[in-house]
Amino acid sequence: MIPRQAIRGGLRIEAHKARSTKHPIRAASLSAHYVLPLDQHSGLPALPLVKVGDRVRMFQPIAQPAPGISAWLHAPASGEVIAIEPRPAPHRLGAPTLSIVISNDGRDEPFDNAAAVSDFEQISPKEACEHIARGGIVGLGGAAFPTANKLESSLCENGPQLLLNGAECEPYISCDEVLMRERADDIVFGARALLHALCATHCTIAIEDDVPEAQKALSAAIEKACDSRIRLKVVPAIYPAGGERQLISTVFGVEVPHDGLPADIGVVCQNVGTAAAIARWIRDRQPLISRIVTVTGDGVRDAANLETRIGTPFASLIADGGGYTERMSRLIMGGSMMGAPLPHDDLPVIKATNCIVAASALDLQPRGAEMPCIRCGACSYVCPAYLLPQQLHWYLHPYDSEQLQRHGLLDCIECGCCDFVCPSQIPLAERFRETKPVLIRELDSRRDADAARARFHARNARLERLEAEHRAKLAEKRRPKIGPSSS
Amino acid sequence: MTFGTAPAPHVVAHTGVARVMRIVIYALVPTVVLHVAFFGVGLLVQIALGSVTALIAEAVALRLRRKPVAPFLTDGSAILTAILLALCLPPLAPWWLIVSGTAFAILLAKHLYGGLGANPFNPAMVGYAVLLVSFPVQLLQWLPPAGMEIEQVKLTVGETLSTILTGSLPSRLTWDAVTSPTPLDALRTNLNMGMTMAEAQAAPIFGTWGGRGWEWINLATLAGGIALLALRVIRWHIPVAMLSAIVVCASFMYVVDPGAYAGPIFHLTSGASVLGAFFIATDPISAATSDRGRLIYGAGIGLLTYVIRTWGGYPDGVAFAVLLMNLSVPLIDRYTIPRIYGHAR
Numbered sequence: 001m002i003p004r005q006a007i008r009g010g011l012r013i014e015a016h017k018a019r020s021t022k023h024p025i026r027a028a029s030l031s032a033h034y035v036l037p038l039d040q041h042s043g044l045p046a047l048p049l050v051k052v053g054d055r056v057r058m059f060q061p062i063a064q065p066a067p068g069i070s071a072w073l074h075a076p077a078s079g080e081v082i083a084i085e086p087r088p089a090p091h092r093l094g095a096p097t098l099s100i101v102i103s104n105d106g107r108d109e110p111f112d113n114a115a116a117v118s119d120f121e122q123i124s125p126k127e128a129c130e131h132i133a134r135g136g137i138v139g140l141g142g143a144a145f146p147t148a149n150k151l152e153s154s155l156c157e158n159g160p161q162l163l164l165n166g167a168e169c170e171p172y173i174s175c176d177e178v179l180m181r182e183r184a185d186d187i188v189f190g191a192r193a194l195l196h197a198l199c200a201t202h203c204t205i206a207i208e209d210d211v212p213e214a215q216k217a218l219s220a221a222i223e224k225a226c227d228s229r230i231r232l233k234v235v236p237a238i239y240p241a242g243g244e245r246q247l248i249s250t251v252f253g254v255e256v257p258h259d260g261l262p263a264d265i266g267v268v269c270q271n272v273g274t275a276a277a278i279a280r281w282i283r284d285r286q287p288l289i290s291r292i293v294t295v296t297g298d299g300v301r302d303a304a305n306l307e308t309r310i311g312t313p314f315a316s317l318i319a320d321g322g323g324y325t326e327r328m329s330r331l332i333m334g335g336s337m338m339g340a341p342l343p344h345d346d347l348p349v350i351k352a353t354n355c356i357v358a359a360s361a362l363d364l365q366p367r368g369a370e371m372p373c374i375r376c377g378a379c380s381y382v383c384p385a386y387l388l389p390q391q392l393h394w395y396l397h398p399y400d401s402e403q404l405q406r407h408g409l410l411d412c413i414e415c416g417c418c419d420f421v422c423p424s425q426i427p428l429a430e431r432f433r434e435t436k437p438v439l440i441r442e443l444d445s446r447r448d449a450d451a452a453r454a455r456f457h458a459r460n461a462r463l464e465r466l467e468a469e470h471r472a473k474l475a476e477k478r479r480p481k482i483g484p485s486s487s
Numbered sequence: 488m489t490f491g492t493a494p495a496p497h498v499v500a501h502t503g504v505a506r507v508m509r510i511v512i513y514a515l516v517p518t519v520v521l522h523v524a525f526f527g528v529g530l531l532v533q534i535a536l537g538s539v540t541a542l543i544a545e546a547v548a549l550r551l552r553r554k555p556v557a558p559f560l561t562d563g564s565a566i567l568t569a570i571l572l573a574l575c576l577p578p579l580a581p582w583w584l585i586v587s588g589t590a591f592a593i594l595l596a597k598h599l600y601g602g603l604g605a606n607p608f609n610p611a612m613v614g615y616a617v618l619l620v621s622f623p624v625q626l627l628q629w630l631p632p633a634g635m636e637i638e639q640v641k642l643t644v645g646e647t648l649s650t651i652l653t654g655s656l657p658s659r660l661t662w663d664a665v666t667s668p669t670p671l672d673a674l675r676t677n678l679n680m681g682m683t684m685a686e687a688q689a690a691p692i693f694g695t696w697g698g699r700g701w702e703w704i705n706l707a708t709l710a711g712g713i714a715l716l717a718l719r720v721i722r723w724h725i726p727v728a729m730l731s732a733i734v735v736c737a738s739f740m741y742v743v744d745p746g747a748y749a750g751p752i753f754h755l756t757s758g759a760s761v762l763g764a765f766f767i768a769t770d771p772i773s774a775a776t777s778d779r780g781r782l783i784y785g786a787g788i789g790l791l792t793y794v795i796r797t798w799g800g801y802p803d804g805v806a807f808a809v810l811l812m813n814l815s816v817p818l819i820d821r822y823t824i825p826r827i828y829g830h831a832r
Contacts, residue, residue: 338495365501372603411827
């Protein structure tokens, strides 16, 4: 473990959350169709369990995880499977991705997940992980990593520390804030389930210092649960303090090794939304078929936090927000710092969709014309990974893989802080995002080449050895003949 | 509905190269005002000549390099170069000094290396070094500061202008009457003549702490520098390291032999120590880039400045010290990469 003194880098930027947190969570309108991409979680795409024409009921499993890292998918409504075909999805803008399309019959006939466990605390941690997997639970903070896979890889002898991430540092996104405010009991229930599944003894819920109402609600819920294993930790509202590695440093004062995982230092980090989803699955037998989505920005009439079924089209959420304003210009999934730009709104909500920003010119601060880097170093002072973005930029053109590696291009978390402060308006984060895969490919192929070279040298050495042995034997045979004459 | 897309982040701060350069220029205003108060309006004429030359040279270079002219001409960097160079020249220096120095700085030191952001050497200091090596006599002819007990020669604005443009003084004056060495130059000459430090510093050109007038100009420069620090346009590492190195070296030698070496206060209040520390060495383009690198870079400039002043062939050493450390930047940067998150020390 690398000791760490204080938070470094990051930005204090305007949160833009007041508009969407004014009203309580409400349910999004039901949609006529739900589109469920099979690869909406990290890892491998799920394998369909239904065929076109099948009738499905709400909560019914419709796809099972592929072996390895993958997740279950459930029907968000009762109705008919009308297509299993490639459809455009917000996380794969390049090409359509295989999706199950369900038409909604409006009856919401529930499927009884008979496998549900009656007393979660009585089953073994391994069974608990399996049970969480069957709920289709994935990380709801944005990466959608299958939760059960993360828990299984984190199981250790003396039980890891559980860290629940309620530090929602990205501007505009407020789904976790309203969740903590209104459903703090769910989060605490989920925390206790996770503690059990991990054999962990301590849970820290991290929350930012600018959401007092959510803090109050969570404290009350923890007190009500009378569980001394759970504590609340207030962290400064600095972007990107809610990044997994940054938060672990802030809360525990240790850094996650660059080539390791939080589990390597005995920490498991889960989003508060994930904990609440686990509570709904274990307690209410509702698998993950809906999540809270923040709809906000000056491009939509009314901002809101909507309990939204997975597969709902973005256009339907915008309609729930009163439609676009005439100032609408850009659609973003996520926040203003790291959010993905979307070319249109005919895309389904996936498990990773935490926020939709309908941005007008008021929300966007467009970049000016790009100027050359003046090496001022403003970027290095805000980099939460302690990189020198100005030097990385220098080594992009001409591309110098050795220096890029030395300067830690692969440690870049793409938070965009460097972009934000750059006086030369250089799109640094985008350049780094584009170049990282190039460098990774190069390092991989170099490793392969090194291995091939090592094999080649080993083979040559072996052949030489055999040759030498052969010659030695020949010499041995000849020696008796030569021996007497030379003496 | 379809929308345009742009990569994240979707918001950036209100900033810009032109804004940064503008702030640095504003921070030089107190220095310029006091300079004019002590040495007359010559500086303003020099700045005007230098700025016009800088803009023309910049435009020509951009044209030749087929680069967009407008964004770079308005970024303020060329004018800043001209102002810094003008501050280094004697206020009555003939026009062709500032014009050729600025043109050299912009065309050769800046654009030949790739323009804004790509110059390994500080352009203003390259311009100054070229002039100092080529025309040492003209560059060391300073004016006596206002407030000296000797009879004060005052030039009108018109006389100043005609002196700079024609190179000859109004008929009522002679060069001997209007020129005086800089304090660092005078000290060196006096010490070389075998005077003790006390005798050497008794000349009317010296004030309470350092060079008369220069004390106040340096104080104004310090105020501007602190403003830059407060606005986070520059960071503390380079100025603090450079001034500390000068103070440490000067104190050490002063303690060793106070009769032969000027004290640290004299070194800070005479010459270009403060201007160099806050406005010249901090030019980020030609400086080291990490905090640790900047400490080494600043300390190196301070050390070299002191060495050149004390034992070198020129009265002030800031320009050469900066250029020598510019030369070492790639090496410093290579060995001062900060520890990355999650990596061992």
